[in-house]
Amino acid sequence: MSFHPLMDYGRAHHQSSRSMADEGPAFAYTDEALATLEDICSRYPAEQRKSAILAALYLAQRQQGYISRNAMKAVAAAIRCTTADVEDVVSFYTMFYQRPVGRHVLQVCRTLSCALNGAERVTAELQAVLGIAPGETTPDGEFSLFEVECLGACDRAPVVGVNDHWHECQQPDGARALVEGLKAHGAAGLTGCHLHVEKA
Amino acid sequence: MDLILTPHVKTPNGFTLDFYTKQGGYEALRKALALTPEAVVDIVKASGLRGRGGAGFPTGMKWQFVDKKSPKPKYICCNADESEPGTFKDHVLMERNPHLLFEGCLIACHAIGAKVAYIYIRGEFYHVQEVLEAELAKARAAGFIGTNIFGTGFDCEIYVHRGAGAYEAGEETALIESLEGKRAQPRLKPPFPAVAGLYGCPTAVNNVETLCNVPPIITHGPEWFAAMGPEKNGGPKLYCLSGHVKQPGTYEAPMHVTMRELIYDPKYGGGIRGDRKLKAVIPGGSSVPILLPHQLDIPASFDGVAAAGSMLGSAGIIVMDDTTCMVWAAENLLYFYKHESCGKCTPCREGGAWLHNLLGRIERGEGQMKDIDLLLSVANNIMGTTLCAFGDAAATPVLTTVQLFREEYEAHVREGRCTLPSDWRAPSRALAAH
Numbered sequence: 001m002s003f004h005p006l007m008d009y010g011r012a013h014h015q016s017s018r019s020m021a022d023e024g025p026a027f028a029y030t031d032e033a034l035a036t037l038e039d040i041c042s043r044y045p046a047e048q049r050k051s052a053i054l055a056a057l058y059l060a061q062r063q064q065g066y067i068s069r070n071a072m073k074a075v076a077a078a079i080r081c082t083t084a085d086v087e088d089v090v091s092f093y094t095m096f097y098q099r100p101v102g103r104h105v106l107q108v109c110r111t112l113s114c115a116l117n118g119a120e121r122v123t124a125e126l127q128a129v130l131g132i133a134p135g136e137t138t139p140d141g142e143f144s145l146f147e148v149e150c151l152g153a154c155d156r157a158p159v160v161g162v163n164d165h166w167h168e169c170q171q172p173d174g175a176r177a178l179v180e181g182l183k184a185h186g187a188a189g190l191t192g193c194h195l196h197v198e199k200a
Numbered sequence: 201m202d203l204i205l206t207p208h209v210k211t212p213n214g215f216t217l218d219f220y221t222k223q224g225g226y227e228a229l230r231k232a233l234a235l236t237p238e239a240v241v242d243i244v245k246a247s248g249l250r251g252r253g254g255a256g257f258p259t260g261m262k263w264q265f266v267d268k269k270s271p272k273p274k275y276i277c278c279n280a281d282e283s284e285p286g287t288f289k290d291h292v293l294m295e296r297n298p299h300l301l302f303e304g305c306l307i308a309c310h311a312i313g314a315k316v317a318y319i320y321i322r323g324e325f326y327h328v329q330e331v332l333e334a335e336l337a338k339a340r341a342a343g344f345i346g347t348n349i350f351g352t353g354f355d356c357e358i359y360v361h362r363g364a365g366a367y368e369a370g371e372e373t374a375l376i377e378s379l380e381g382k383r384a385q386p387r388l389k390p391p392f393p394a395v396a397g398l399y400g401c402p403t404a405v406n407n408v409e410t411l412c413n414v415p416p417i418i419t420h421g422p423e424w425f426a427a428m429g430p431e432k433n434g435g436p437k438l439y440c441l442s443g444h445v446k447q448p449g450t451y452e453a454p455m456h457v458t459m460r461e462l463i464y465d466p467k468y469g470g471g472i473r474g475d476r477k478l479k480a481v482i483p484g485g486s487s488v489p490i491l492l493p494h495q496l497d498i499p500a501s502f503d504g505v506a507a508a509g510s511m512l513g514s515a516g517i518i519v520m521d522d523t524t525c526m527v528w529a530a531e532n533l534l535y536f537y538k539h540e541s542c543g544k545c546t547p548c549r550e551g552g553a554w555l556h557n558l559l560g561r562i563e564r565g566e567g568q569m570k571d572i573d574l575l576l577s578v579a580n581n582i583m584g585t586t587l588c589a590f591g592d593a594a595a596t597p598v599l600t601t602v603q604l605f606r607e608e609y610e611a612h613v614r615e616g617r618c619t620l621p622s623d624w625r626a627p628s629r630a631l632a633a634h
Contacts, residue, residue, distance in 0.1 A: 004554065006574050043359040048399055050381030054364050092383040094365035095323045111285045112486060112532050113442035113518055120626035149367065149536050150285040151324050154442035155449045164326035
């Protein structure tokens with residue numbers, strides 16, 4: 001712990017949020033995932049297999065939805081490093097989930113340009129519609145809500161990430177429609193999505 | 201002026217290999233491969249091309265510093281981890297003009313003697329990565345990437361490497377660490393990447409927009425490039441306009457263009473949303489000092505913005521109108537820096553959280569007058585005390601807002617509430633569950 005001479009220290013300071021991931025169900029990569037991983041490993045020098053660790057984690061997350069401790073062991077075996085190395089990486093990057101998340105992960109950008117265009121209200125509306133706070137998942141496992149940092153599409157603020165894609169220029173009144181659309185049509189319910197706008 | 205980097209961003213299928221080669225694509229590569237690597241470096245040096253990632257360092261010099269006598273392999277790392285709040289230009293280039301980037305990577309590899317370029321793309325750009333991978337495969341099949349390119353004996357591969365959510369990975373040594381499969385934390389410099397970078401090998405790390413400027417320089421010559429824009433600020437530049445402007449977006453212009461033109465000209469930003477009064481402009485991504493409305497008649501160049509006391513940085517221009525509470529804006533940004541600090545250096549890891557707590561306290565109306573000076577004290581203790589520029593970046597929003605808008609901080613303390621609760625913010629802070 002370090003100190004600033006003029007700073008008062010309450011309970012809010014210096015509380016580590018570190019926690020171990022759950023052990024989770026048994027995990028083994030599919031053959032297809034292993035083949036993809038070997039292809040990605042071949043992009044790096046043979047002795048630098050660890051460079052593929054993020055790719056290995058993405059594959060595990062795609063397969064299981066999150067990174068459990070068992071998944072970390074499988075990643076370690078595939079990358080030929082220790083589980084401590086894997087946990088080191090998993091706990092650093094924000095895009096790996098260490099507990100199960102919903103089928104649709106809504107990520108509202110909260111950084112300045114989006115906030116200037118009403119992102120706080122979009123989050124509030126989604127909270128009201130889903131009945132959950134940021135960081136939580138609905139009991140039926142359909143939706144998770146997160147506030148995330150700048151997604152790099154500030155000209156189309158506010159941006160809401162839906163799994164791997166973006167829903168842009170989102171305003172509070174559209175939030176309910178977004179949720180309804182996802183419930184009814186899955187990813188096809190993304191109107192105003194990046195893909196549709198760019199490829200039109 | 202003709203657009204150089206973004207002429208076809210709105211053309212359907214403007215991103216495809218077919219389209220690119222019909223526009224004379226990959227001819228700059230053919231021309232560069234007929235030259236020696238030294239000649240290519242000299243051309244880029246003569247053009248005065250400065251890095252578009254934020255620091256504005258001359259690209260030719262960066263390539264010249266790469267240790268060519270080293271027996272180790274050399275690498276080009278393209279920094280596509282575009283994460284600076286308010287910046288989204290590389291995203292447009294990669295999505296709508298990927299082959300220009302590939303061509304730039306290939307010429308850069310030729311210049312420094314590398315056989316592999318890695319494009320480190322941020323994890324959130326999944327849909328951009330899909331475009332890059334698909335177009336890479338086409339370019340490979342067409343023989344522009346791979347072995348014996350154009351029959352010159354030049355072998356070169358380009359790979360896309362996806363990050364996983366870390367602002368810090370945009371710092372060049374942290375990017376290298378992340379590429380090596382570790383946490384994205386910066387390294388102590390020296391040694392610089394030019395001597396010991398990726399896998400301990402000589403490496404040049406260049407921004408996407410920087411590399412995209414290389415093919416036009418080879419095609420049209422360094423004089424053409426240098427003549428476009430003010431002295432030492434040559435070439436086309438992409439500007440990212442966001443916030444309270446009528447037409448947010450990515451705009452290409454030579455660096456003669458003024459900040460005022462960018463914000464008010466109908467060709468660019470088109471003025472302030474709802475014709476309100478302009479309050480403050482962040483000219484180069486969230487990490488740089490604020491410019492006030494009377495300071496906008498300056499060229500939006502590296503040197504022009506620096507002369508006004510700020511930085512062009514990544515040219516992410518965030519515009520704020522008179523409904524914006526500057527304490528709230530600073531709190532918003534400090535949450536970002538608190539969240540994204542990689543944790544390696546104590547002043548940034550601890551100080552960022554302190555600053556955010558103090559700002560939150562003042563914004564909620566629970567602050568005291570002495571907290572304002574405490575903010576300055578903490579911020580000044582972060583300034584210059586960290587391995588990378590992140591620390592300075594975190595301290596800057598606090599220092600600049602307190603310096604320019606101190607009366608607003610004092611009003612928050614005096615009245616015990618936020619004095620500018622705009623209708624576009626959350627109806628109640630209680631809803632934002634932090």
